[in-house]
Amino acid sequence: MTDASRTERPAGRRRPRQSDIARVAGVSQAAVSLILRGTPSGMALAKETRQRVLDAAEELGYVPDPVATRLASARNAMLGLYTFSTTFPTDVAHSYYPILAGVEEEAGAQGQDLILFTGSARAAARADDPAAVRRVRVADGCLFFGRHVPEEPIRRLAEDGFPFVYIGRRDEPGIPYVGADYVSASADVVARLAAAGHRELRYLREHDQAPASDDRQEGVLRGARAAGMDTAGLVARTDGGDLDTLLRRWLDEGVTGVVVEQTDTGAALAGLGAAVDRAGLRCPQDLSLAVLGAATGTRGRAPGGGAAFSGFDVPMREMGRDAVRLLLELIAGAPGGATRRLLPCEPVEGGTVAAPRSAKKNT
């Protein structure tokens, strides 16, 4: 490739590189590399020479090429963030925004730039295309997240020893992650409903499978058993038919409280909320409603009222921050603590849980 063919740059001036600095400073290109990187050998050079190189670099506005840096097998101080869902959903309310915020914050604090791998190059739907995932290699390491994550392309990265961290718990053994302790938090929500006097509850979860949903369900079951409730028929999925019908049946069965999971799509909560509205019910007067996992700042309002949902918050921002820290430890080759971490969720009092009608007298 001739130099001319590369110069498609509008104004024509190409980026300065080490050899340019070398020419100006009158040293070899390799010396420039040594000096700029501040290596021991670089520092050992004559002070006067070093200064000349440093000055030239400054004057030319030199910035190292991260791709070349990485190919030559060093670090480039870039962390990747790869999402298997829409990174920026149109509906702000149900986004991963807080996670991004946390990742960005910590990356900045650690002097790392962030590369957003925005799904697949051509089709967002093919974000799990192995070739698409491979792109993350330009970074020193990568963060992954999304409700559903393809295992194959990630396994390859793992085999190759490429450092990465999941945001969200994973089942696959050995894979580093920073997740939320949904089990404990969900059990706690049920315990609070039981303490308020509820004996007949139902749990509505999304119809698809994901670690985050499985954990919530386990927590709900655990909480119900701890409260001495019957767990048969406790769990329902959004695909269990018409939600209006379901809700009516529950009321007929004497249900006084419903627990629903809030995920990235928010489908379960939105569907149930609409059904509650259509039934003309108010929360918590007619029905107590608890939500598992709304994120701070993105929580919606309860149907038939303006109260904040009762439940717990997912520490998304903190998950993002901690994932960056863990990734950096992995890149450095020295994980300081556990490589699989579960962060506690903050209970939220909210205003959609109260004592059931029939139990209003006490508790």
Place this chain on the structure above:
Amino acid sequence: MTDASRTERPAGRRRPRQSDIARVAGVSQAAVSLILRGTPSGMALAKETRQRVLDAAEELGYVPDPVATRLASARNAMLGLYTFSTTFPTDVAHSYYPILAGVEEEAGAQGQDLILFTGSARAAARADDPAAVRRVRVADGCLFFGRHVPEEPIRRLAEDGFPFVYIGRRDEPGIPYVGADYVSASADVVARLAAAGHRELRYLREHDQAPASDDRQEGVLRGARAAGMDTAGLVARTDGGDLDTLLRRWLDEGVTGVVVEQTDTGAALAGLGAAVDRAGLRCPQDLSLAVLGAATGTRGRAPGGGAAFSGFDVPMREMGRDAVRLLLELIAGAPGGATRRLLPCEPVEGGTVAAPRSAKKNT
């Protein structure tokens, strides 16, 4: 660096590369590249040879190294996004989120990855440090945004012919941008207030200077003049003293409608809203209120009621998308259209503007 030191690969087997395929297939490494990339020259090779290479690649499980690929091509398919404000404010409501969303969306659609330059590496406060800005050169081009933008470091980039685009209108000649047409949109808001019967209006703007604020003010003045209103004393700034006092004075002066600008900080609107609340006023019954530039999805609720603000929406998402398109054209060296673009703002009916009390009879 010895090969051994590179082999941190757990399983030990290093990734196959083109030269491995070449050896197996009995061709040159360059031929492998040609064939695998499916270039014209590659396709022109003997069918039999091509198949041998393809088979070998398949058998070895070859996947191209994206780092090397990018280094060898002129472009690295990375776009920068540099913010001179907090990229991810904690308060989601007043964030640039929709712009980010648009940028991410279009970048993904165009097969570009996004590098988030999170202010300065060490101190967010020094985001306007020239050295910090220089880092953007690692990308093929860069998007800039923020209410206040330092001119010096950018000028330097322009001199060097580095492709970049501002999100938001700029005064500096020649600088490419994608902004919003605040002038027209603001004039239109005043026109609507006038059409509703308002004759005595006030405009409250932020105290600091920025193109976005200047444009709104110009639009307001233009709209007022078009409606035959007196523009003396029309404009007030948030630093014009206590807002409660200001509001009381306005009411004494017979003001029936207030226009306020909504910027990233949201200070003017928040302050005025609070003052209106404290004065016990309801919108639009006691006072009409129009907001210049709330972004879709991040708009707040009017004081003394739950109505959405009347005014206009800033097409943030579309600005983000269009800025990416323009940047890509600049990088390719062939801007298809204007390099300075103003996008129209969508009028928002809202519920905070009504006929003034004294004019309730008609209009």
Place this chain on the structure above:
DNA sequence: CTGAAAGCGCTTACAG
């Protein structure tokens, strides 16, 4: 203490 050389894994003009 300093410099020249090889190499990272690709792409692409260019010569047979």
Place this chain on the structure above:
DNA sequence: CTGAAAGCGCTTACAG
């Protein structure tokens, strides 16, 4: 139609 060579911009052993 095919192959060998140079180059992308760095890092890092290695030889003077």
